Amino acid sequence: xxxxxxxxxxxxxxFLTAGSIGILRFPDxxxxxxxxxxxxxxGTLLAMLGxxxxxxxxxxxxxxxxxxxxxxxxxxxxVASPTATHAIVDAGVRAGLAPWTKGEKRx
Amino acid sequence: xxxxNEEKNLHNNQPETAPKNQSSFYFFPFLITFxxxxxxxxxxxxxxxxxxxxxxxISCAIVAFLSSDLLFPSPILxxxxxxxxxxLCYLPWLTIELYKANIHLVYLSLHPxxxxxxxxxxxxxxxxxxxxxxxxxxxxxxxxxxxxxxxxVSSDGDxxxxxxxxxxxxxxxxxxxxxxxxxxRKV
Numbered sequence: 001x002x003x004x005x006x007x008x009x010x011x012x013x014x015f016l017t018a019g020s021i022g023i024l025r026f027p028d029x030x031x032x033x034x035x036x037x038x039x040x041x042x043g044t045l046l047a048m049l050g051x052x053x054x055x056x057x058x059x060x061x062x063x064x065x066x067x068x069x070x071x072x073x074x075x076x077x078x079v080a081s082p083t084a085t086h087a088i089v090d091a092g093v094r095a096g097l098a099p100w101t102k103g104e105k106r107x
Numbered sequence: 108x109x110x111x112n113e114e115k116n117l118h119n120n121q122p123e124t125a126p127k128n129q130s131s132f133y134f135f136p137f138l139i140t141f142x143x144x145x146x147x148x149x150x151x152x153x154x155x156x157x158x159x160x161x162x163x164x165i166s167c168a169i170v171a172f173l174s175s176d177l178l179f180p181s182p183i184l185x186x187x188x189x190x191x192x193x194x195l196c197y198l199p200w201l202t203i204e205l206y207k208a209n210i211h212l213v214y215l216s217l218h219p220x221x222x223x224x225x226x227x228x229x230x231x232x233x234x235x236x237x238x239x240x241x242x243x244x245x246x247x248x249x250x251x252x253x254x255x256x257x258x259x260v261s262s263d264g265d266x267x268x269x270x271x272x273x274x275x276x277x278x279x280x281x282x283x284x285x286x287x288x289x290x291x292r293k294v
Contacts, residue, residue: 014213015209015213018212018213018216018217019216021216021217022212022213022215022216022217025216026216026225027225028227030227030256030269031225031227031269031271033256034212034254034256034271035212035216037250037251037256038205038208038209038212038250038251038252039209039212039213039216041205041251042205042206042209062153065150065153068150069150069151072147072150079247081251082246082247082248082250082251082257083247085250085256086246086247086250086256086257086258089256089257089258089269090258090259093258093259
């Protein structure tokens, strides 16, 4: 059980770290949103799942309620993250920012 | 068969939503909203003594009475449950796809020659989905999955999508749209 929780937490952290590195390394606004929108979602999902499982270690009603609340966070992140990404992309398009294409200098 | 149903759906769209000024109280939407809200109340309060439960009961009843038409814009519940259950069955598949997409993206963002591998582009296509909920699900799924972000959706299904490389761009609309069309087809 503990090993499983550790795997979940560390893979979550791995995805979040890779997401941050991706945000720094990608060349422009739009491509930076790819790691921001996706890797963070999966990273949060895995880390939260790990926490919810870890919390059930000493089973009681209170612990179960806390785990269910963590699951609620997962659901909200799952809905809100793509929507927020979409809103940011839309703001970029409205402001008239042209996407980076292959061969250009990185911005 | 499917085409016929889709046409029917298009024609039914208008009358299905209840007119606003008509006094619109329907019991089953109210009941479902109430149950959902009371469940969340119990989950978030964590207190099960009669005082807190009755407080929750009263406030959930008031809010459900006022806003049950937000959760269910049309009072016709026939087939909603089936769609919901099929949507739940779609979620595990989406999670697996999310996992695959993320591994691809991690590979890209940690690759030393990342600038040679990516080839961002904006593609446009027209979706055959006709329900609004289907379009929203599709747009959010595109953003979550294969190296693509939805830039713009119009209500008649014109998609503008930013893709990180060519392989990702070619995979759209593809399998995901078929799956979502299956979820939201008429019962």
